[in-house]
Every structure is written in C-alpha cells, then in structure tokens.
Amino acid sequence: MSQGTLRHRPGVLLALIAAGLVLSLVLATAIGPLMVPPGEIGRVFAEALGILPANSTDVTLRDIVLDLRLPRALSGMCIGALLAIGGSVMQGLFRNPLADPGLIGVSSGAALAVASFIVFGGSIAFLPAGLRYYGMPVAAFAGGLIVVLLIQRLAYRDGRTDVPTMLLAGIAVTAVVMAGIGLLTFISDDTQLRSMTFWSLGSLGGVGWASMVVLAPVAAVVLLLSLRFADVLDALMLGEREAYSIGFEVERAKRVMVLSVAAGVGAAVAFTGLIGFVGIVAPHMTRLLLGAAHRRLLIGSSLLGGLLVVLADTACRVIVAPAELPIGIITSLIGAPFFLVLLLHQQRQGYPGS
Secondary structure: OOHHHHHOOHHHHHHHHHHHHHHHHHHHHHOOOOOOOHHHHHHHHHHHOOOOOOOOOOHHHHHHHHHHHHHHHHHHHHHHHHHHHHHHHHHHHHOOOOOOHHHHOHHHHHHHHHHHHHHHHHHHOOOOHHHHHOHHHHHHHHHHHHHHHHHHHHOEEOOEEOHHHHHHHHHHHHHHHHHHHHHHHHHOOHHHHHHHHHHHHOOOOOOOHHHHHHHHHHHHHHHHHHHHOHHHHHHHOOOHHHHHHHOOOHHHHHHHHHHHHHHHHHHHHHHHOOOOOHHHHHHHHHHHHHOOOHHHHHHHHHHHHHHHHHHHHHHHHHHOOOOOOOHHHHHHHHHHHHHHHHHHHHHHHOOOOO
C-alpha cells in the first residue's frame, strides 16, 4: 500500500503509530543491562493484576519491570507527547513548521529556575524528602510559566496578542534569561555546575511513578485543550483576519493555547531536563503522514512523540551500558539533521503539508 493511499486512511496510520508506541513500551521494559523476556513481562503483569498467584515470578525481575522500567517508559511516553503537542500548537500559531515551544521561552525560563534552584536550593534542605523530590520540577515549571506570561504580556497590545511580537519578545527575553544562567554558572561550584550541565542534556533517570502522578494528568488535559482548539488552528493557517471573519474567538484561543503549551512543556522538562527537537520532528513527520488538519495532527504527534522519546531513552540505556547517555544527545543527533533537511525543504517548497 503506497504512502498516498495510506494518507487517505488516517485511521489506519494512527492505529499503526499507536501499535508502534505499544511495541516501543514493551521493548523499553524488556531491554537493558539485564534482559527481561517478553513472556516474563507478561507473567509480571499477570501477577500484578491478580491473575497469577503472588510471588509466582522472580522478585528481581518484578522489581525491575514494575518499579524501574515501566514507570520510566510511561513517563517517557507522556513527556514525548507533551513536547510534540507543544510543537504542533506552536507551528500552527506561528504558521511555520520550524517553530517549537522554545520560541515562547518555556525551556529557557525552566532552565533559569533550575539553575537558581541548584545554586541556592540548599536552603530547602529542611524540607521532607518527599517535598524535596518535587522541588526542582516545581521550580522548572514555575520558571517556564513566568517567562511565558511575561512574553505574552509584552506581546499584548490593543486588546490582542500579536504573534510576530511574541516571537521577537521571546528572543529578547530568552537572551536576558540566558545571561542569568551564565551568571549562575559562573558563581556555581563544581558539583553545582555538573548538576546544571547534566540537567541541560536531559535524562529520564530520575522519573518514576511519582512523576507519572503529575505527567499523565497534565498530558491528558493539554491534549484535550489542544483538540478543543484544533479548528482554530486550522483557520489560523489562512491568517488571523480570516480566522476572525469565520467567527472564532482567536484571541482567547491564542491565550489558552500558549498557556497550555507552557504548562505541558514546563511539566515535561521539569522532570527530565531539556530534550531538544522532539517538538519539531514529531509534528512534521505526522504532518507528512496524516496531512495538516490539526485534529489528526495533534493525536498523531502525541503518539509519535511518545514513541520517539521511549525509543531514544531505550537507546540511551543500552549504548554505553551500564552507564547511561543523556537523552538530549540522542534526540539532537537525530533531530538536528532532520531540522536542516526541513529547513531546506521549506526554502524550496514553502510550508510542507499545506
């Protein structure tokens, strides 16, 4: 079956992407320094669901599957979905397939907050361990959201948010934020500098069921909000004036979408650090497969983004085992060449998928 034929059967393509995501979760659970056979994974799940009697599987394998690999894989799925949804929405708002959530300052704001937390966070040592676990994620989320609100306020004029002004404000504010990060880097000690560097490269090593409690609801809410405004994003492809003339509340939609992207991407990077290019690669690949209609694009991108992050994290765990590569290295090695190809494609043919 040709790509053109499949493109006219979006349900089949979405089912194939979903199946690929499920397969990637199985692989992520099975593959590692200690291999877990798929049959044993099934037995572990059967025991957890009460189908098999307790203690019918190896304790070590059960702990690896249920306490380490499964929550990590599911968290990676949610994180990839959030990054991909954010990229899809930003590309629709800016009407440019090269756009990503970094344009509105989410990543830089989160990075500044995390750097501040690492350098000055010793003052929260008195907090219980459970609260300290969420300290850095909360700081990253708040930092990203504050910077986005500032950029949105700078772009608000005459009762509307001007998207080109938002882009320019994002560039300016990000430059100031990066200067702040540079200052914190200068005054940090070796341990703090190592922590900041590791966070900036991204890793799923610290996620687990505790992070899933946050990531899963956030991913669901962000996807539902984005789908609610899918028709507005379709109309914006024609231009803001045309979208207004059709009858959409464009200004309200822009505010809600920008804030939902900020919340989603902020939550994602809060637990893992910076993971680049997923917000560009996943939406564009989905657009090539499913077309530019945003309802299908958002669903497909969320599935494909989750698949990409799960596979990239699996590669990080096995390439230099028993050590672990930062996931940002893998996504950059894949995403940067893809970005260059996309840039050349746009120069030659305009907006892909339009």
